Amino acid sequence: MGHQFTTLTSRVIPLPVDNVDTDQIIPARFLKVTDKNGLAEHAFADWRQDPAFIINQPEAQGCTILLAGDNFGSGSSREHAPWALTAWGLRAVISTRFADIFKSNALKNGLLPVEVSPEVHAQLMAAREQSASVEISLDLESQTLTAPDGSKITFDVDPFAKHCLLNGMDQLDYLVAHKSEIEAFEARTGS
Amino acid sequence: MKTLFEKVWNDHVVNTEANRPAVLYIDLHLIHEVTSPQAFQGIRNRGMKVRRPDRTLATMDHSTPTTPGLKIVDPLAAKQLETLVNNCAEFGVELHSLTSDKQGIVHVIGPELGRTQPGMTIVCGDSHTSTHGAFGSLAFGIGTSEVEHVLATQCLLQHKPKTFEVRFEGTPAKGVTAKDFILAVIAQIGTDGGTGHVLEYTGSAIRALDMESRMTISNMSIEAGARAGMVAPDDTTFEYVAGREAAPKGAEWDAAVARWRQLPTDEGATYDQSMTIDVNTLEPMITYGTNPGMGVAVTQPVPTPESMKSAAARADLEKALKYMGLEAGKPLTGKPVDVVFIGSCTNSRMSDLRAAASVLKGRKVASSVRTLVVPGSKQIKREAEAEGLHTIFTDAGAEWREAGCSMCIAMNGDQINAGQYAVSTSNRNFEGRQGKGGRTFLASPLTAAACAITGKVTDVRTMLP
Numbered sequence: 001m002g003h004q005f006t007t008l009t010s011r012v013i014p015l016p017v018d019n020v021d022t023d024q025i026i027p028a029r030f031l032k033v034t035d036k037n038g039l040a041e042h043a044f045a046d047w048r049q050d051p052a053f054i055i056n057q058p059e060a061q062g063c064t065i066l067l068a069g070d071n072f073g074s075g076s077s078r079e080h081a082p083w084a085l086t087a088w089g090l091r092a093v094i095s096t097r098f099a100d101i102f103k104s105n106a107l108k109n110g111l112l113p114v115e116v117s118p119e120v121h122a123q124l125m126a127a128r129e130q131s132a133s134v135e136i137s138l139d140l141e142s143q144t145l146t147a148p149d150g151s152k153i154t155f156d157v158d159p160f161a162k163h164c165l166l167n168g169m170d171q172l173d174y175l176v177a178h179k180s181e182i183e184a185f186e187a188r189t190g191s
Numbered sequence: 192m193k194t195l196f197e198k199v200w201n202d203h204v205v206n207t208e209a210n211r212p213a214v215l216y217i218d219l220h221l222i223h224e225v226t227s228p229q230a231f232q233g234i235r236n237r238g239m240k241v242r243r244p245d246r247t248l249a250t251m252d253h254s255t256p257t258t259p260g261l262k263i264v265d266p267l268a269a270k271q272l273e274t275l276v277n278n279c280a281e282f283g284v285e286l287h288s289l290t291s292d293k294q295g296i297v298h299v300i301g302p303e304l305g306r307t308q309p310g311m312t313i314v315c316g317d318s319h320t321s322t323h324g325a326f327g328s329l330a331f332g333i334g335t336s337e338v339e340h341v342l343a344t345q346c347l348l349q350h351k352p353k354t355f356e357v358r359f360e361g362t363p364a365k366g367v368t369a370k371d372f373i374l375a376v377i378a379q380i381g382t383d384g385g386t387g388h389v390l391e392y393t394g395s396a397i398r399a400l401d402m403e404s405r406m407t408i409s410n411m412s413i414e415a416g417a418r419a420g421m422v423a424p425d426d427t428t429f430e431y432v433a434g435r436e437a438a439p440k441g442a443e444w445d446a447a448v449a450r451w452r453q454l455p456t457d458e459g460a461t462y463d464q465s466m467t468i469d470v471n472t473l474e475p476m477i478t479y480g481t482n483p484g485m486g487v488a489v490t491q492p493v494p495t496p497e498s499m500k501s502a503a504a505r506a507d508l509e510k511a512l513k514y515m516g517l518e519a520g521k522p523l524t525g526k527p528v529d530v531v532f533i534g535s536c537t538n539s540r541m542s543d544l545r546a547a548a549s550v551l552k553g554r555k556v557a558s559s560v561r562t563l564v565v566p567g568s569k570q571i572k573r574e575a576e577a578e579g580l581h582t583i584f585t586d587a588g589a590e591w592r593e594a595g596c597s598m599c600i601a602m603n604g605d606q607i608n609a610g611q612y613a614v615s616t617s618n619r620n621f622e623g624r625q626g627k628g629g630r631t632f633l634a635s636p637l638t639a640a641a642c643a644i645t646g647k648v649t650d651v652r653t654m655l656p
Contacts, residue, residue, distance in 0.1 A: 018507045019382055019482050023621040028600045032254055032267035034228035034274045036335075046623050070503060071383040074416060074482070075621060077318040078226065079334035097383055100352075100418055101318060105334035158350065159210040171336070172233075175344040178206055178214050182242075182346055185205040185216055191246075 003110025004168035008091055009137040010064040013054055014128045020068055021075035022102060026084040028076075039080060040087035055088075059132040064091040067124055067136075071095075072113075073102025082109040092138055094145070096121050107161040108171060114138060114145060114155050123147065140166060192460040194354050195423050196389045199329040199454070203312045205346055212348040218311040218328075220341045221297045222249035222284065224275040225602070226316030230338035231278040241282040242345045248306055249279050249286040252296045254602045257565050257592035261289050268603065282342075295568020295594045298322040298536040302406065303570055305435025309424035309451040314341060319536045319618065320419075321412040325405035326432070327424035327454050329389070332413060352418045353463040355388040359396035361470035366652040368546065369404035370538060370616070370635035372396070373411040374476035375468060378486040385417030388464065391456065392422050396470040402431040403542040410537045411618050414483040423455035475651055478620045478633040479523055480511035485620070487523075489638065489650045495519040514622055515630050516610070523632065523648040530613040531562040531643035532625070533636055534592075535599035538616035539567030541574055543636040548580045550640035550654060551587040557646025562589035563605065565597040589643065601626045614642040 030042040047053045054060055066085070072095040073081060082105050085093070092112040103113045116124070127134050127148040134148035140162060145153045164171055185191065193201070206214040220243075227249070234241070241247055254268035255261070263269045272288070279286035287294040293304060298319050301307040313323045313330035316338040323330035333347065340347055357376055377384075390412050397405065405422045412420025422428075429448055432438050439447045474488035485508070487493065493512070496519060499505040512519055517526075533539075533547050544566065556562045564584045566572040572594055575581055581591045598605040599617035601624065607613045609628025616639050620631035632648065641651035 016506075017510065018503050021482065021619075021621045023619065023624050027623055027627070028602050029627075031225050032265065032271050032602060034271055035232070036229050046627060071386075071416070074382050075318065075413075075619060077316060077332035077334055079229075079316075079336060097386065099383070099416060100386060101332055101334060105336065108334065108336040158212070160212055160348070163210075171348055172237075172340050172343060174211075175214065175340055175346055175348060178344070178346070181206045181214065182216070182344060186345075189202075189216075191216060191218070 002164055002168050002170035005091065005110050005112050005140050005165040007137065007139045008064060009135055011059070011062070011133060012065045012067045012128055012136050013060045013063045014125060015054060015066055015068045016125060018069040019071045019074055022073055022078050022081040023075055025073065025081040026078065031078060031080055036083045037087065039084035043084040043088040064089055065136055066090050066093045067128060068093055068095045071097050071099060074099040077101045079105045079109070082106045082111045086111050094121070094124065107158065107165065110165065112138060112140065112165070116145065116153060116155060120153050192457040194456040194460045194462060195327060195391055195421050195454055196329060196354050199310055199312065200351060202310065212350050215312060215347050215349045217314050217341050217345055217347060218246060219301070219306055219313045220247045221301055221313065221315035221320065222247060223253055223297050223315070223317065224251050224271045225253045226335050227278065227338055228271065228274045229335050230316070230342055231282065233339040234343050237343070239343045241284060241342050244283040246345060247284045247342070248301070249275060249284050250294055250297050250300055251275060251288055253596045253600055255289060255595045256603055257595045257597045257605055259593065261593055265604065292569050295570065296536045296539065296596055298410065299539060299567035299571065302326065302402070303435070303568055305432055305438035308432060308438070309428060310454050314347065318413040319410050321417070322406050322410040322536055324409040324412065324419050324421040325402060326428055327421060327451065329419055329421065331419040353388045355385055355390045355417065356462040356465040357390050357392050358394040358465065358467040359392065359470050360394045360467060361396055363396065363470045363473060366475050366637060366655055367473045368635045368637060369400055369407040371473055371476040372468065372470065373408045374478065374483070374486045374633065375473055377411065377415045377484045378476065380415055380466070382414060382482045382484040383416040385412065385415035388417050390415065390417045390420040391462070392420060397422055398425065401542060402427060403540040406540070407537055411483065414618055424451050475635060475638050477523055477638060477648065479515065479517060480508065481514055481620060481622050483618065483620060483633060485511055486633070489524060489648070490522060492520050492522045493517055524650055526612065526648045527646060528560060528614050528632070528642055528648060529611040530607045531560055531639050532598040532613055532615040532617060533639050534563065534565030534567065534597050535617035536567065536596070537618045538636050539565060539571065541571055543616065544571070544575050544580050547636040547640040548583040550637055550651065551589065551644065552583045554587055554644050556588035556643045559646045560643050562643040563592055563598060564589050565592045566594050568594045598625050600624070614639045614648065
């Protein structure tokens with residue numbers, strides 16, 4: 001069984017920082033684990049040592065959407081990044097651009113990467129600055145983000161990842177179902 | 192008319208369906224201790240086996256000690272390494288553990304053993320897998336879920352990336368190396384300039400480089416956000432691969448080379464994007480900020496926030512300079528440093544060690560600087576010692592360590608302290624990358640060695656014969 005994602009409505013955590021790399025999402029010294037669980041306390045571990053960091057504020061608690069800056073998740077391929085973010089309670093990250101490997105990892109862990117234009121991003125950030133209680137809704141089926149002012153913005157999602165998330169399907173099942181094609185490829189190419 | 196990337200991609204597509212990613216066959220799956228335990232557990236939970244143990248190769252590198260005697264003092268690291276040993280034994284995967292004389296950084300040993308070959312698809316749960324693209328293979332980092340996919344099926348689900356030609360023309364001046372080439376590219380296009388693309392490095396300056404230099408460049412493709420970086424194979428490539436342990440032999444070798452000669456991009460094939468770097472004008476590069484795109488020629492001043500094009504870039508730079516404790520508008524040269532690290536999958540091979548030794552020979556490291564030289568593999572360590580390079584390092588006052596990732600990722604106890612400055616030949620200057628609160632300047636082995644001697648950020652050209 002894979003991770004499921006259908007709809008979500010939540011207050012948001014603003015993190016207006018560009019180029020947040022996966023070493024910030026979870027520093028390497030916390031990668032000496034052998035399972036996926038228990039990483040919540042390590043999400044943004046170093047930045048969290050600053051009491052003023054947004055994740056430490058009362059208004060961040062219970063939020064499931066992170067509103068991050070441009071080029072989120074660059075650097076290391078560590079899947080511990082989405083593991084830590086989802087363990088903390090996040091289910092979606094909104095940014096203007098995601099690093100490729102992070103995006104792929106997030107989609108496999110029920111963490112929806114939502115890419116919006118710089119204009120929409122600025123609008124969402126401004127709404128959040130006005131009030132910490134504003135909410136954003138995400139609907140994966142219709143690929144729609146509903147902004148605090150009620151405006152609806154569509155976002156792109158890879159159709160296959162969407163199919164898997166809506167149905168709680170593990171992507172590996174799709175590969176396993178192609179066993180005969182894989183065998184034929186190996187036979188044909190002498191692999 | 193096809194590009195190198197398109198040829199390798201097409202050769203490995205098992206299946207395509209509308210609205211579905213391609214099923215891509217993987218020729219070589221490299222494994223290490225950090226990103227594999229959960230993947231092995233995943234296939235164990237499914238009651239599956241490793242589909243092709245013969246196409247899987249494991250090593251230990253990230254959390255291994257580099258101290259003489261290789262004593263593992265961290266119980267978590269010990270458990271992670273033991274888990275890899277047990278997983279490889281259970282699933283029949285070849286492992287180079289600390290007791291193997293072939294152990295080393297995963298991206299060093301693949302090429303060294305001849306497992307990395309032109310035209311292959313190569314993956315690893317490690318973003319610097321792009322290194323292997325230097326051979327004209329399609330090589331990229333994957334997450335642990337994908338490690339599980341490859342263990343189980345020898346395949347991955349992938350969307351076809353776009354192509355981006357990075358052409359290097361000209362002849363580099365003395366003191367300018369492959370590391371400076373790639374730092375210059377990333378400084379120009381940024382850490383997301385290559386997102387969604389596979390880079391192909393072309394041009395006369397690439398053709399003139401040896402394989403180790405090509406690996407340095409391909410290695411840092413990910414730092415430009417690219418999926419992979421590739422260099423078309425040529426005689427330099429074939430000479431490097433020939434005779435290595437896993438390289439084809441005899442008639443198979445001839446057939447392989449004939450096949451590999453078909454791989455280079457066809458005349459007239461087009462890329463989605465292109466850029467050209469004039470190598471003649473390059474200077475030794477160094478980074479000043481907290482991502483690899485924040486780099487300048489060593490003689491140039493650190494940019495000022497006012498010179499940035501957007502408010503976001505201004506904020507990004509201000510945040511970085513605050514973390515780095517640097518003043519905008521001034522060159523880095525003369526800035527005192529505490530640590531010099533020569534190593535990592537970017538710059539830990541023989542040519543890198545020789546370059547560092549050429550500067551360190553007959554000189555002494557500044558008394559204020561801790562200098563670590565960490566070979567990329569046990570084989571490199573033996574070769575360097577046979578050449579006497581280790582004596583040059585230790586005579587200069589540097590530490591000569593065992594093979595591993597070491598201070599590039601600071602998972603094994605090799606780290607810098609909060610507030611300290613390191614000049615590092617590694618690939619990432621992210622906040623805390625080399626130790627919590629530590630500050631990293633990325634540079635070439637030549638530059639790093641020069642900084643070790645003076646104890647300050649130094650233009651190596653002032654120290655070359």
